[in-house]
Amino acid sequence: MTDDVTTTSDAGALLRVVLVDDHRLFRAGVRSEIGDRVDIVGEAGDVDEAVRVVRSTRPDVVLLDVHLPGGGGRAVLDACVDELPEVRFLALSVSDAADDVIDVVRGGARGYVTKTISGEDLVDAVRRVADGDAVFSPRLAGFVLDAFASGEVVDDAEDALDVLSPREREVMRLIARGYTYREVARDLVLSVRTVETHVSSVLRKLQLSNRHELAKWAKAHRVV
């Protein structure tokens, strides 16, 4: 996802970012890797501290660890999302347990990336999230495809939240295969904007769907 940077928010000023992770070493690593390309305005190591720092600094993007002492990333989201709708959250984790990831995304995170992501890709993901788009790593795309496994077509508007459209499914499959948004767009003969729209729509379904299979599936899968 390095080569299709959208620069709408790149108006000279660096994006303001807060790092939330209980491992000081990891925060230091992220800071040294992306600190010159974004403005890291705060760090936090647990839920209470994170809520405090996010409230006081009101950053553009919060890089949020899924696992945190004091209730996990979900607790930070629950405390901040309604109060500070302009702050965007990007989940960052080594945990690939599907239920944890899905839980944080349903809690309001705009995407999920693994901690093995390169600095360049991370900066790009932060920009994308700041622009209001969704960031799906291949793994999250795989989780989504698994969770929305049954491909039945539903006409009812209410149930439409519970299924992916054929196009959305195609986009998810390509992202799961490791394609960047730009490559997805080229492969499906779409604009990058359209791909982003599809991904955001999948994120919305993931967050709003009441599909009980989703929760059940997430509980049952602790995928490596």
Add this chain to the structure above:
Amino acid sequence: MRRGRLLGGVCVGLAAHLGWSVAVVRVLFVLAALMGGFGVVLYAAYWAWLPISDGPEVPAREGGRDLAGVLGLGALAVGFLLVVNGGSLGSWLTPVVLAGVGVAVLWRQSDDSRRSELLAEVGASARATTATAVRRDGLRIALGLTLVVLGLVAALASRGDVLASLRALAAALLAVAGLAIVLLPFVLGWWRDLAAERRGRIRSEERAEVAAQVHDSVLQTLTLIQRSASDPDEVVRLARTEERALRRWLYTPVGDPESTFIAALESVVAEVEGSYACAVELVHVGDLPRDDRVDGLVAAAREAVVNAAKHAGGTVSVFAECADGGAEVYVRDRGPGFDPDAVPDDRLGLRESVVGRMARSGGTATVRSVPGEGTEVALVLPASLGARSAT
């Protein structure tokens, strides 16, 4: 514990030892018991002094035969004396023996229950064992108590009328109940301590298991990483391998790891990652049971991943999707790519081995590569007749 025993298992043990029928031994004991309680004394002697055997094949209470002989003779003498003297002593004998047997049953009971507790802690089928043990032990507690009470009543009745003896018994029971109330807090406290101690032991065992795992894996890997600090590729390889192993230990549910398509693919990916300094990101949807065709797909996927690792390096993305009995695997790298019209020999080899394998499994393989943008190998295994998705 002796199987098939009624009281202490003496008859069963003796019968097994002598090679007689249990029923014969029991009848002999009962007859002896009717002769002024002689059999009861003998039984008690055997019971108290012969060793307990747990094995079903070994005769119970075997081993102390010399001691048993001495005791048997002693019991015989006592019994003989009692039978001869009769009269005044005889009226006391039955109640005393009765109560004695009851107390003995209770005492043995406490021993057995402590043993079954130990067994329950050690044994894997702890719950089932304890449940049946409790049921059986309950019967024996009731038996012991009944015998003690009968003995007491008989003893009191031998000195006066039954009503007075019952009244005395009630007073005694009241005293016992009072004592129980006084002692209850102590007993409960002791029980709580025991439970806490057991919990602590389970916790420390868990800690020990985690410590062993960390020592065997993480610490070893960290040592290796320090030794090869000058070789970044090797450090990455070690770290990835360790991460994968640790994650498997933390998250993989218990079950047969090698019986499904995804499990096989995971182990292939782990193996390739371990052999080449590259990261392989595996994303999968659904699963299939393994069969020959699926194994062919896994082998082809392995070839593709190995080639990507060898020629491209960096991160290799593997996406596996199972649906409706079929499976698809995409292996994507970000290497230099190549012009399909000017295929180098080794790439041709990849093509042949992967395409050939897939064809033999009834599937297809396509290679797509753009110079400068990497390569993607797509493996498609259609659903076979009778194959069903395992999701």
